[in-house]
Amino acid sequence: MWLFVPLLLQAAGAQAPVPPTTYELLRAEHARGTDMRAIDAALVSGASVRQRLAVRAVGRFEQSALEPKVIPLLTARTASVRREAVNALGQMRSRYDLAALLTGEKDASVRAVIYETLGRIPTAPGANATAVVAANTAAAQHLTDGLRETDPLVRAGAARGIESLLRRAARVNAPSASTLQAIRDAVCSDSASDTRQLLLLALTAANDRDSTTVAVALRDTSAEVRRVGVALGRIWVNDNAPMVRWQALRVAGTCARAAAHVRDTSEHVALLAIDLLGDQKCTDAASLAALDGESGADASWRHQAHAALSLAKVAPGRASAVVQRLAISTTWQARVYAANAAKLLKDSATLNALALDKEPNVVIAAMTTREQALRALLSDHAGLVLAAAAQLKGDANLASALPQMRGAFDRFTAMDRVRLRDPRAALLERIGEAADGPSTVWLRERLKDPDPAIASSAAQYLSKITGATVLPITTRYEPAAFPSAEQLRGLDGATATMRIRGIGNVELALRFDDAPMAVHTFVTLASAGKFNGLTFHRIVSNFVIQGGSPGADEYDPITDTFMRDEVGLARNARGSFGISTRGRDTGDGQIYVNLVNNFRLDHDYTVFADVTRGLDLIDRVQEGDVIESIVVRRATTSAPRRP
Structure with a gap:
């Protein structure tokens, strides 16, 4: 009925209210649900773009009390609005019967999101074990039905749902034999890369290592699929794709295999090989010779640093000279490794010297005493004070x-x-x-x-x-002021070039429509040169790289205020950029880049950009690599658009 309100007003000779502009809706979303006037007006406006933005905003507030505002949009005229309405219910952990929507919904893209969301929503808090099993069983049945649909987009949505469901529930509620067989069958019959990856991840969550399914994965032309297949089967392959070699070494590495890969063409693989020689206590002659070769003065500081740690675990006598060399390195990251190795060697003299280092991260690694901790409390480095x-x-x-x-x-x-x-x-x-x-x-x-x-x-x-109940006075975080329309101009369609020292230029397309505030904050920081000279401090191979911290750590943010989340249907796909957080609406301006498809990060972390050129350069980034500059090119059209 609400869809016809504008027509009824016209028939009665009344003036239909002017729906809010895109800018007004973005500003209302930034208010985090404290001012719903623009959003409420857009929800009943009949204007599809405004409805989509409004219902997405409601979902981002993640307040179950707002569910009645979303439900009418499940039958909106436009598929994009219905998709956002379903996703909004997922964000607020709604108990709405989404499966019932499948009966009447014909649009493949909406059906895909319905299936995906069915797997995302956990059972009601406090539900007994019987109710949990029943809910998970029903969801699994719907999702396996989705895997058999004819449209590949719908099957992909069902695969997302089944992966989410099993990742969340398989440990406490093992899937049935029929569910597992349906997933195996889908792996064999559906060659779409994302779908296969998701289904293999679902089997991984269920600890189902079916050899036939793994064999299918290893024959796939997609390195991402082969990588997940190797992780599932926990088997060794010597693949031509670095991400697959790394995964194989990680799950099926031996001393001999590690020693053979310390000079791998991929530094991710080479450094893992060096680490494994220590972790697996490889003391055979070939392994020690490999470590000696990587710890020599002619090796890169990263190889020396990783070799020092491994030698400290397996051959302490050989490690001391390397540690002493690293302890006086001009590269502070090398001195961090020296401190970590010195702890293994119980080398108090080196630790005491490094505890006085001018670089806070070195002090963190070397800290062992109360006196050092009290001295560190005088620092303005967040990571050091935390330590x-x-x-x-x-x-x-x-x-x-x-x-x-x-x-x-x-x-x-x-x-x-x-x-x-x-x-x-x-x-x-x-x-x-x-x-x-x-x-x-x-x-x-x-x-x-x-x-x-x-x-x-x-x-x-x-x-x-x-002994008495005390309540906080502050109960709500006040966000930063929303930017002006002029500040947002040209961000819709903007691009950026990130120059990484010694590696090259990486081109980005900024996703203003998905994450307007994240894009605005990134552009503001980049335009002011705030990223210039900062490093990538966190490297997790086959996962993410992270950088942009003034303290080169996890705890020193680059922004002055928290950034709110802008999660939704944007994917943490390989090559996408996201914002680091420590819980809802605590973005710190640090950026991460997905090295692989990280499906489990979807709906929890804001994605604001995608690599359009230079993904091979991103693969080469290692700890300590420097962001020399980020140059933003705004679009020539006015922004934000006023649909």
Whole structure:
């Protein structure tokens, strides 16, 4: 009935309300559900683009109470609106009977999202074991039916659903034999790369290592499929694709195989081979010779660093000279490895020297004493202060460190950088453990901290100390001001070039439609040169690389405020860029790049760009590689568009 409201108004001679603009809808989404006027108007406007943006926003709020606003859009005229409505229900963990929609829904793209969402939604909290089994069994039946549909898009959606379902539930509720057989059959009959990967991942979650299915995967022309097949079968292959070789070495590496690959053409594979020689305690002559070769002064610092750690595990006498060389390296990342190896060697002299290093990350790796932790509390490096708080855990004289810990917390708070949650939360935990009278007064001031997570923790500690229930004053994070229309102009269709030192230029297409605020923040930081000179500090082969931290760590953000999530139907596909977070709406501006299709990150992490050229260069990035510059080219058309 609501779809005909504009027509009824016209028939009555009334003026239909002007629907909100795209800009107004984006601003309303940024308000995180506190002002629903523009969104409500768009939902009933009959304008498909506005409805799509509005229902997507409602889903991103992840508030189950808003479900009644979404349900009418399940029968909207436009398929794109229906897709977003289904996905919105998935984001809010709705209990709506999505399977019932399959009876009348004809559009393949919508059916695909229905199937995908059926596998995403967990059973109701508190449900008994019988109810959980029944719900999972029913979902599995619907999803295996989807695997048999004729449209490949629908089958892909069903594969996404079955992978999500088994990843979530297979450990506690093993899938039936018929479900597993349906998945195996689909692997053999459907050659679409993404579909096969998802189905193989579903079998992996169920620990079903059917040899016939694995053999099909290993014959696939897609390296991504072969990689997942190797992981499922846990078998050795010497594939021409680095990602497959890495996976094979990871799941079926031996000392001989590792020694043979320390000079692999892919540095990801070579470094893994060096690590395995230590992890697998390879003390045979060939393995030690390989480690000696990679630890020599003529090897790259990364090979030397990884070899030092492996030698410290299997041949400590051979490791000492390498550690001493790394400890005075001009590359601070090498000194981090020296500290880690020195810990294995119990080399206190090297550790004490490195604990005084000018680079905070080296100090973190070398920290072993209370005195070093107390000194670290004077730093403005978030990761170092976090490490200091961890070092002080369980300290017998923790109460005597309360003044230093409160001082560090107050200093970080005074920086007006709310997004420094990690070190402040760690400090607050230590303070709460040893709180005295002055700390109780101090904790009460934290009840109104601008970060609701900090305020909530302070309330919990006070409740424990006083024996009375204490509630936080701050309960909601206030987001940064929404950008002006002028600031957003040209971002719809914008591109960027990231220059990586010694590697080359990577071209990106920015996804303004999917993540307007993430794109705006990225462009603002890049245009101001904030990424210039920062490194990729986290390398997880066959997963992601991450960089863009001023502290070259996980805890020092580049933004001044938290970034809100903009999750949806955008995929964490190989070559896509996303935003690092530590929970909902805590984006820190650090960027990650998917080295493979990371389906399990979908719907949880914001995707804001895709590599259009230079993916082979991304594959070469290793720890310490430097982002020299990011140049953004705005589109010439006005933005945001006003559909």
